[in-house]
Amino acid sequence: MRTLRWVLLVACLAGLAYVAWAVPLGGQTLWDRLRGAPAPATPAAAEAQAAARPAPGGSGPARPEPGGPGAAQPAEPAPPPADLTTDSDRQALDRLIEGKLKASPEAGGPAAR
Numbered sequence: 168m169r170t171l172r173w174v175l176l177v178a179c180l181a182g183l184a185y186v187a188w189a190v191p192l193g194g195q196t197l198w199d200r201l202r203g204a205p206a207p208a209t210p211a212a213a214e215a216q217a218a219a220r221p222a223p224g225g226s227g228p229a230r231p232e233p234g235g236p237g238a239a240q241p242a243e244p245a246p247p248p249a250d251l252t253t254d255s256d257r258q259a260l261d262r263l264i265e266g267k268l269k270a271s272p273e274a275g276g277p278a279a280r
Contacts, residue, residue, distance in 0.1 A: 187197035 187201075190196060
């Protein structure tokens, strides 16, 4: 009975060690967090970090297939802004704000007296 307890304890500790080393939570494994590895800034960096980590049960780092989801993708240029603000838009906004400030009681406008 005592031997069975020790076997179960060792199996549980081995399972916890595996989870801490191999299962990423929020882009980092528990082992990465404990040793102070910096968190990846982007999802692409998280994938690269995970690819560099040795595969569980394997002997070397896990490498993505060429052209697969982990492969480098060409960067697409950012689209231009959909709506550009013109000077007439800014002037209309300034007039609107001035009108609201003059009419508001908190600003000391005519409605406050």
